[in-house]
Amino acid sequence: MADLSDAKTALREYLRGTREDLIWKLDGLSEREVRLPRTATGNNLLGIIKHCLNVEAGYFGQTFGRQFPTPDELVPMEAYDEDPQADWYAYEDETKDGLIDLYRRVALFVDETIEQLPLDAPGRVPWWRPGAQDATLHRIIIHVTTDLARHAGHADILREQIDTTIGLRRENSVLPDGHDWPAYVAKLTKLADRFG
Numbered sequence: 001m002a003d004l005s006d007a008k009t010a011l012r013e014y015l016r017g018t019r020e021d022l023i024w025k026l027d028g029l030s031e032r033e034v035r036l037p038r039t040a041t042g043n044n045l046l047g048i049i050k051h052c053l054n055v056e057a058g059y060f061g062q063t064f065g066r067q068f069p070t071p072d073e074l075v076p077m078e079a080y081d082e083d084p085q086a087d088w089y090a091y092e093d094e095t096k097d098g099l100i101d102l103y104r105r106v107a108l109f110v111d112e113t114i115e116q117l118p119l120d121a122p123g124r125v126p127w128w129r130p131g132a133q134d135a136t137l138h139r140i141i142i143h144v145t146t147d148l149a150r151h152a153g154h155a156d157i158l159r160e161q162i163d164t165t166i167g168l169r170r171e172n173s174v175l176p177d178g179h180d181w182p183a184y185v186a187k188l189t190k191l192a193d194r195f196g
Contacts, residue, residue: 012141016111022152025165026045026049029045035089044089047088056106063123063125066109069105122135123135
């Protein structure tokens, strides 16, 4: 276990943990299941993974003057001019395993950035609005971890819709064992219906 009394180590570990919690939501699912849109705006599990890996590569790369070793595997900035959702779905030639592998390589790249720079290292986020583009490594770690946590929450809901796999972590769901979920849902529905 990492020494979480060190601020940089703690921030890195929370980022890593959030990333892993997100990736495990695809475990055991088919290529179709992870690609299928689950919301009115097309959210899908593999799209969330692709978006998050591109977010991390950009924030821990370009922001600090670093380039991911294989930039052709990432969604280029100009792709958003043609399709503003370019990083929210897997293209036909991309696969679940391939994008998870890419995300793991992005994670190593992110770890290198964090290890090489002090928390107060200055960076510049070119896609933020002018006048507000300056940030430190410390701020970027918090910003990206928060963003990933939000998307991990999205992934929780999408995965639950597929096969009722729920919980915080692979090894610890933090949910009560043996709970009667249909009865619980019926109880909440009855309460809601009183306001209908």
